[in-house]
Amino acid sequence: MxxxxxxxxxxxxxxxxxxxxxxxxxxxxxxxxxxxxxxxxxxxIAAFQDAFAETLGPDTQNEALQYSASEGYPPLRDWIAAQMEKLGIPCTRDNILITSGSQQALDYLGKLFLSPNDTALVSWPTYLGALGAFNAYEPHYDRLMPHANRTPADYAARAADKGGKVKFAYASVDFANPTGETIDRAGRESLLDLADDLNIAVIEDAAYQSLRYDGDAIPPVLALEIARKGSIEDCRTIYCGSFSKTLSPGLRVGWVCAAKPVISRLVLMKQAADLHSATINQIAITKVAKACFxxxxxxxxxxxxxxxxxxxxxxxxxxxxxxxxxxxxxxxxxxxxxxxxxxxxxxxxxxxxxxxxxxxxxxxxxxxxxxxxxxxxxxxxxxxxxxxxxxxxxxxxxxx
Structure with missing residues (x-):
């Protein structure tokens, strides 16, 4: 049945x-x-115990247990914006949306960009959770190869043959899940060139960005694009971050950093899906992040x-x-x-x-x-x- x-x-x-x-x-x-x-x-754990006790104290208990803004807890968005600036991504809280983990962000972005038969460019292999999120929107996939000699026209033609358009390139650029590999600076610049030529979005999955053990840090794709274009509002890269690999996966707190027109549309999806991420978790994450991140x-x-x-x-x-x-x-x-x-x-x-x-x-x-x-x-x-x-x-x- x-x-x-x-x-x-x-x-x-x-x-x-x-x-x-x-x-x-x-x-x-x-x-x-x-x-x-x-x-x-x-x-x-001790920091979270203190944070939740304080969050449920008289100063914030009502706020913590109440409905809140779909965009997310303002002090948390401010903290994230400050962290993004340290990465070479100047922005404000208006460029930040709090999501229930970066997995929810990937689902929203698939919904935002993909119509049936459109094409998503992904690495080969790529994060299984991204494929799961995008699959619901019935796309085709093509191989994203930043250092290859494939032309934008080739990507576009292959997408047209499948009945749609190329809509975005998705990449986990630092210590990727599943390979652990990193896209070098030249590859990131090539990715931006390709995206400009195809007029598509770039989804930068930065879940592991903080966990570098060797070598020199490479600027995020969004930072490189801001250096080219001057402002996040002129950029096509969408940065997806998460506290799951650093502070706690169980609280399900992630974020999207992007130009305001993208954020405003994602807010509409957030309102339709779950209204907002858990307020108490956002407040606790903020306190722990400020104390010891x-x-x-x-x-x-x-x-x-x-x-x-x-x-x-x-x-x-x-x-x-x-x-x-x-x-x-x-x-x-x-x-x-x-x-x-x-x-x-x-x-x-x-x-x-x-x-x-x-x-x-x-x-x-x-x-x-x-x-x-x-x-x-x-x-x-x-x-x-x-x-x-x-x-x-x-x-x-x-x-x-």
Whole structure:
């Protein structure tokens, strides 16, 4: 009965392999390299306890438990605007919308730009959650290759052949999920050139921007565009940020930074979807961010850098010939490419049965379902002993 009355877009929406794998965390004998999960032992719990107690104190309790503006809590937007300026992105609170995590921002942006049969340019592979958000709006996908020799006319022609237009380029430019790779400055400049030529938006997913462990920071795409054009109001780049990887994923607080015409339309979507993000969470995040954000993120970098280094060393020690992997300068992930005859999903099933090690097969990160011989490993959650044991078991599995 239900299949006959569901909308056509439901055929494009499938369960997230990552969210399904997270259910395995309840099994105590599973070593999980699956989810992109911060270590809860590193949460600033004491700071949040103080913040929520203060938030529910007499000065702010009514505000915290009441409806509030769809744009978000003004002091939080002011704090974010100040942080954006440190990144080379001068803006005001009017350029900031608070969302329920950056995932909600991706959903809104898909709704804002995509009509059925339009084309979204995405990296290959790309963040699975972005594909899930965009799929509901029935687009086609084309490969975003900032350093390639493909012309804007080629992108436009391929989109027209599919019955629509190119609407945006989506990229996780720093320590991307799933590969851990970073787009260099030249690639970011090329991305802006392409977007100008095609007259499309750029969606810059900056979820991991704060988690750099090595190398020099590269200006965000939005900062580079402001340097070209002089003002955020003249820019086509939309920056999506999040507190999920730094302060807390459970509070679901993210933001969009963009030109005011974009923000005003996203506000309309926010009003229609959930009115506003939870006020109490926004106030608490503001208090914690003001109290300890820089020091806390510095501690995260130290902890996660050690785990990344430990996993890279373990891979070098235990992986068989024919397996290669990325060398991320930050973030939470390492991307493995297996011999072509291996399939990540098949290996996962064997791993869970024989080795009790979980990871994410790589096929789901490719819009065309290709590259089955890839897998994603997370290093932010497990401790060093768990990393060593898990990679040892995984190496044994891949050796057959």
């Amino acid at each position: 239900w299949d006959q009355i569901f909308s056509s877009r439901m055929s494009r929406m499938t369960a997230s392999e990552i969210r399904e794998l997270l259910k395995l965390l309840d099994q105590p004998d599973i070593i999980s390299f699956a989810g992109g999960i911060p270590d809860p032992k590193l949460f600033p 820089d020091d806390h993120v510095s501690n995260l970098r130290d902890a996660y850098k050690k785990r990344r280094d430990y996993m890279l060393d373990a891979l070098l020690k235990h992986m068989p010939d024919g397996v290669t992997w990325t060398q991320p300068e930050g973030g939470m992930f390492i991307w493995l490419t297996l011999p072509e005859y291996m399939d990540g999903a098949t290996m996962l099933a064997k791993s869970l049965e024989t080795q009790r090690v979980a990871f994410v097969p790589g096929r789901a990160f490719h819009a065309d379902g290709s590259c089955g011989n890839t897998i994603r490993l997370n290093f932010s959650l497990p401790d060093e002993a768990t990393i060593e044991e898990g990679i040892k078991r995984l190496g044994a599995l891949l050796r057959g």
